[in-house]
Amino acid sequence: MTDKATLTIGDKNYDLPILKGSTGPDVLDVRKLYADSDHFTFDPGFTSTASCESKITYIDGDAGILLHRGYPIDQLAEKSSFLEVCHLLLNGELPTAEEFTKFERNITYHTMLHAQFDSFFQGFRRDAHPMAVMTGAVGALSAFYADSLNVDDPKQREISAHRLIAKMPTIAARAFQYSQGRPFVTPRNELSYSENFLRMCFSVPAEDWVPNPVLTRAMDRIFILHADHEQNASTSTVRLAGSSGAHPFACIAAGIACLWGPSHGGANQEALEMLEEIGSVENIPAYVQGVKDRKYKLMGFGHRVYKNFDPRAKVMQKTCYEVLEQLGVNDPLLKVAMELEKVALSDQYFIDRKLYPNIDFYSGITLRAMGFPKEMFTVLFALARTVGWISQWKEMFEDPSRKIGRPRQLYTGATQRDYVTVEKRG
Numbered sequence: 325m326t327d328k329a330t331l332t333i334g335d336k337n338y339d340l341p342i343l344k345g346s347t348g349p350d351v352l353d354v355r356k357l358y359a360d361s362d363h364f365t366f367d368p369g370f371t372s373t374a375s376c377e378s379k380i381t382y383i384d385g386d387a388g389i390l391l392h393r394g395y396p397i398d399q400l401a402e403k404s405s406f407l408e409v410c411h412l413l414l415n416g417e418l419p420t421a422e423e424f425t426k427f428e429r430n431i432t433y434h435t436m437l438h439a440q441f442d443s444f445f446q447g448f449r450r451d452a453h454p455m456a457v458m459t460g461a462v463g464a465l466s467a468f469y470a471d472s473l474n475v476d477d478p479k480q481r482e483i484s485a486h487r488l489i490a491k492m493p494t495i496a497a498r499a500f501q502y503s504q505g506r507p508f509v510t511p512r513n514e515l516s517y518s519e520n521f522l523r524m525c526f527s528v529p530a531e532d533w534v535p536n537p538v539l540t541r542a543m544d545r546i547f548i549l550h551a552d553h554e555q556n557a558s559t560s561t562v563r564l565a566g567s568s569g570a571h572p573f574a575c576i577a578a579g580i581a582c583l584w585g586p587s588h589g590g591a592n593q594e595a596l597e598m599l600e601e602i603g604s605v606e607n608i609p610a611y612v613q614g615v616k617d618r619k620y621k622l623m624g625f626g627h628r629v630y631k632n633f634d635p636r637a638k639v640m641q642k643t644c645y646e647v648l649e650q651l652g653v654n655d656p657l658l659k660v661a662m663e664l665e666k667v668a669l670s671d672q673y674f675i676d677r678k679l680y681p682n683i684d685f686y687s688g689i690t691l692r693a694m695g696f697p698k699e700m701f702t703v704l705f706a707l708a709r710t711v712g713w714i715s716q717w718k719e720m721f722e723d724p725s726r727k728i729g730r731p732r733q734l735y736t737g738a739t740q741r742d743y744v745t746v747e748k749r750g
Contacts, residue, residue, distance in 0.1 A: 333361055347382060364732045376563060377723070380413060380715055381554045385629040390636065392552060393417070401639040406547040406708075407431060407517050410489055413552055413715040434490035435511040435520065437498075438468040445502050454499040454703045455584045461495045462488075463577035473571045475721060484572045485714045493517065496707045497524030500700055518543040521707075526695060538650040539694055542643045546687060549636045550705055552712025553629075558582040558589070562713040563720045564729040572717050579713045580706045589702040592688035595624030596657075596698050599689075604656060605663045612664075616673055624685030625668055626678060633680055640686035644693075653693045661689045 327342040329352055338361050341353040351374045354365055367373045382391045390397040393412050400409055404418075411419045411427050419427055444464055448457050465487070466473060472483040498508050501524070509524040519535045522543055527533035553559070562579040566572070583589035598621075602611045614620040627634050648658060665681050668674045691701055720726060 331357075331361075333363060336361070345377075348384065358732075364734070366734050370560070370731075375555055375560060376720060377725075378555070378716070378719060379416065380719060381552045381712070383554050383629060385627075386631050388630055388633045388635045390553075397549065397635050398639055401545050401548045401636070404548065405517075406544045406551070409548050409551055410711040413711050414485060414718065430486050431490045431517065432513050434487050435494050435513075437491060437494050441468055442498070442508060445498055445508075448502070450503065450505065452503070454496075454503055454699055455580065455706070457499040457502065458495060458703055458706055459577055459580050459584070461499070462492070462580055463574060465491065466571060466573040469573070473573075475569055475571055481572070481718060481721065485718060488572060488576055488714055489711050492707045492710045493521040494524060496700075496703050497521060499703060500525050500696075503699070516540065516544075518547065536650070538646055542647045542690060542694070545639060545643050546690070546704065547708040549640060549683060549687075550708035552709070552715065555716075556588070557585070558709065559713060559716050562717050566717045566720055567726060567729040569728075572714055575717055576710060576713050579709070583706050583709065584702060589705045591624065591682075591684035592691070592705075593698045593701045595685045596688040596692060596701075598623040599657050599660050599664070602660050602664070605660055608660065608663055608667060612667055612671065622668070622674075622679055624688065625674070625681055627682045630682070632678060634682040636683040637681060637686060640683045640690070641681070644686040644690045647690050647693050651693055655693065658689055658693060661685070 327344075327350075329340045329342055331338045331340055338357065340357065343351040343353050345351070358364055365373070380393065382394075383389065392400060392409065393416055395412070395418075400412075404412075407428055408418060408424060410431070411417075411424065441461075441464075444461060445457065448460070469484075469487060472480040472487065474480045494511055501508055506528060509527050511520045511524060515523060515535070518540050522535070522539060523533050555563075558579040561582040562575045565575040565578045586594065602608060611620060615622045665685070668679060668681060674680075688698070688701060691704065692698070696704065
């Protein structure tokens with residue numbers, strides 16, 4: 325027998341089925357509430373509303389748990405590769421050796437862009453934000469790859485998914501190179517996913533590019549740690565756009581646009597800007613006191629979902645230290661970051677409020693050390709999150725209960741008024 329809750333409105337009772345997932349909170353099923361009672365529920369931000377059923381990612385913020393298809397994020401980041409995680413998110417299982425060879429080949433041989441696509445970048449100003457370029461370029465993919473836009477064909481859905489995962493690094497690297505005034509670099513099939521991306525970003529025609537295993541592994545981990553994060557704002561945007569039957573190129577472009585918002589994808593950039601504002605180690609005590617006095621915000625610390633610790637942060641911290649040691653970077657800003665980390669981890673004020681360094685704090689430092697300007701941070705986030713978006717889009721589209729999204733509202737505007745001609749308006 326299905327568990328149920330009873331809602332009483334006036335003198336009438338309404339039974340709401342209680343749905344149970346494999347883990348996590350139970351869910352009150354309100355799908356028939358409006359039809360039965362003529363009432364909506366009110367939940368701005370949808371923070372208490374399950375918008376879909378999903379088998380992809382699970383988060384327990386209180387316990388600091390993040391699982392992809394049941395696998396803990398720290399295990400995947402330490403032992404797996406980004407492309408293996410892509411296969412896991414898309415298909416539900418880690419690949420066999422044979423499956424991975426086929427999947428890796430499919431992605432590798434889709435990394436090239438149509439020759440005409442390069443001229444598309446020339447339409448942007450050189451100083452355009454790379455996220456502006458990304459939003460436009462990803463949406464434009466549909467104009468070049470119209471042979472995989474039939475969302476009702478499972479094979480075309482698969483081809484589009486592979487194309488997006490494969491071409492996103494090429495587009496991101498071109499956006500970066502374009503902003504730097506450097507020539508575009510063609511991907512090479514013998515390189516790994518992360519090696520290819522780093523080469524396309526940092527190689528120049530004047531000298532040979534040599535991969536650095538530490539930086540390659542760091543890039544791969546950063547991609548893994550950002551691959552998916554349940555029903556966040558950009559993922560919900562992708563699902564809502566896809567609910568209309570829109571093709572994945574349009575939906576992912578919508579997700580990128582949402583991610584561009586500073587409250588979502590810009591956290592690591594904000595953390596770095598905070599370090600720039602502090603300026604030097606000598607200014608940290610005054611800034612920390614300003615945080616305690618609520619004059620400043622401490623960016624890159626704490627998390628709105630993870631209430632105790634961010635399970636991705638420990639892996640990112642280790643990666644950050646490996647990169648800094650490998651590069652021997654002598655950057656005053658990185659010294660500020662390391663000193664601020666020590667203060668936050670030892671000061672009782674921050675301990676009591678659980679303001680621990682999160683993934684954004686460490687990823688911003690790491691990316692800066694690797695040579696990426698802060699304007700590229702959200703682009704890298706979008707590159708990594710593409711596989712999560714397309715996996716969520718695919719799952720939504722294959723759900724037999726899929727409906728076009730149609731949130732309701734609590735209307736507080738004027739009720740019906742009669743039109744008055746302009747001469748008679750006082």
